[in-house]
Every structure is written in structure tokens, then in C-alpha cells.
Amino acid sequence: MLETVFAASILLLVLWAGCFVEVVRKVGKQLSPLRALYSSFRARCPYTAETLERFVEIWDMFMHCSDASLGFEDRFAIFCDQLGDFLEGLVQRAVDVLELFFQLDVADQQAALCRIPRRRLSSAEAAEGAGPLRMTACAICLCEWTKGDDVRELKVCSHVFHSRCADTWLWRHQKCPMCRTAIAT
Known part of the structure; x- marks a missing residue:
């Protein structure tokens, strides 16, 4: 009712x-x-x-x-x-x-995000795939890589994302947006 x-x-x-x-x-x-x-x-x-x-x-x-x-x-x-x-x-x-x-550990979140290296993709990586898994596109925005893309590669699971796509998620959750593996060691 x-x-x-x-x-x-x-x-x-x-x-x-x-x-x-x-x-x-x-x-x-x-x-x-x-x-x-x-x-x-x-x-x-x-x-x-x-x-x-x-x-x-x-x-x-x-x-x-x-x-x-x-x-x-x-x-x-x-x-x-x-x-x-x-x-x-x-x-x-x-x-x-x-x-x-209402986040309480802002300093810890910032430190965890800073531990994930950012880098620019080379033309070879853009063509062949980024990271050890040879990902051909960002799994968040689904855009294919281009030379010079600013990316973050998560060492724990080897997934690679555009920094602009992953940073908000990583700041909030501290887990891989794709496989949910914790990024904090």
C-alpha cells in the first residue's frame, strides 16, 4: 500500500x-x-x-x-x-x-593516488596496446589510445586507463575500476 x-x-x-x-x-x-x-x-x-x-x-x-x-x-x-x-x-x-x-582520509587517498605512476603513451604503445596486457583502449571511456595520452598503469593488475578517466574513481575507491583489485599495498 x-x-x-x-x-x-x-x-x-x-x-x-x-x-x-x-x-x-x-x-x-x-x-x-x-x-x-x-x-x-x-x-x-x-x-x-x-x-x-x-x-x-x-x-x-x-x-x-x-x-x-x-x-x-x-x-x-x-x-x-x-x-x-x-x-x-x-x-x-x-x-x-x-x-x-564525508571522506575522512583525504591525505591517505591523495598519497595512494600519487603512488600510481602517470605517463604518456608512445606511438608504439598506442598502436600495439598499452601495458603488459596490451590493452588497445581505455576500459572506462572505450576510446582507443593515441600517441601522448596521459595514462595510469595499475601495477597490481596491469590495467591501463586514461588518467582523466580513472583518477576520480581511484580517489574514491582505491580499487581498479575494471577488476576491483585494491591498489593500496
């Missing part, structure tokens, strides 16, 4: 937010000051603007579906599925922020 009430409350809030988005969009087409305000907001708060734009995208797919073969129930099921993924991503980001905020 409680789950039903909770689900209905979330649905009403989402529908309210969707209606609000529609009103703001229609008013925004008419008012250039509102567009300027949004541009300023987007420049100052890119994460929030990106989140809002993703919600608007999901709402648009639900309200203005171009596939005539989909009935309301099908569109609504797709909307709920996409909204669930969207909300799960928001919750995960909030948890990540809270983890960073």
Missing part, C-alpha cells in the same frame, strides 16, 4: 514538472529575457542545466512521440523506464557527492 502511494506521488510530481516544463517552453519562445536568463543559468550551472535538459528530452519523447504505432500505454511504459534510469543516475550522482563530502 505504501509503495503504491509513493509511486503515485512520484508520478504526480513528474507530471507537474512536465507541465511546468511545457509552460516554461511556450513562454520562453515568446520572451527573449527568459532565453537570456536560461543562457546565463546554463553557463553558471552546467550540471543542473544538463540534468534539466535530459528531463525535458525524456518528457518530449513522451509527449511528442513520432511513432504513431505506439499507444499511450506503450509510450507511458517507455517514459517510466527512461525516467527510472534518469532518476537512478541522479541518485548515484548524489551518493557520489556525499561520499566525497
Whole structure:
């Protein structure tokens, strides 16, 4: 019973937010000051603007579906599925922020990250694969190596990642993002 009430409350809030988005969009087409305000907001708060734009995208797919073969129930099921993924991503980001905020051993984490060597890939490594495992791409961003990429090679498991991709994960977890082997000796 409680789950039903909770689900209905979330649905009403989402529908309210969707209606609000529609009103703001229609008013925004008419008012250039509102567009300027949004541009300023987007420049100052890119994460929030990106989140809002993703919600608007999901709402648009639900309200203005171009596939005539989909009935309301099908569109609504797709909307709920996409909204669930969207909300799960928001919750995960909030948890990540809270983890960073309440970390206690910042000095230990910094020291552990500094013990993992950073280096630049040579053209041979970029072509043949990096590290002892001859990895041909970063397992986090899935981009293939290029000459001069800044990478970290984890000695305990020999996995190699772009520094920009792995540093946030390694700072928080001190484990390999791929095999979860602890990096601290």
C-alpha cells in the first residue's frame, strides 16, 4: 500500500514538472529575457542545466512521440523506464557527492593516488596496446589510445586507463575500476 502511494506521488510530481516544463517552453519562445536568463543559468550551472535538459528530452519523447504505432500505454511504459534510469543516475550522482563530502582520509587517498605512476603513451604503445596486457583502449571511456595520452598503469593488475578517466574513481575507491583489485599495498 505504501509503495503504491509513493509511486503515485512520484508520478504526480513528474507530471507537474512536465507541465511546468511545457509552460516554461511556450513562454520562453515568446520572451527573449527568459532565453537570456536560461543562457546565463546554463553557463553558471552546467550540471543542473544538463540534468534539466535530459528531463525535458525524456518528457518530449513522451509527449511528442513520432511513432504513431505506439499507444499511450506503450509510450507511458517507455517514459517510466527512461525516467527510472534518469532518476537512478541522479541518485548515484548524489551518493557520489556525499561520499566525497564525508571522506575522512583525504591525505591517505591523495598519497595512494600519487603512488600510481602517470605517463604518456608512445606511438608504439598506442598502436600495439598499452601495458603488459596490451590493452588497445581505455576500459572506462572505450576510446582507443593515441600517441601522448596521459595514462595510469595499475601495477597490481596491469590495467591501463586514461588518467582523466580513472583518477576520480581511484580517489574514491582505491580499487581498479575494471577488476576491483585494491591498489593500496
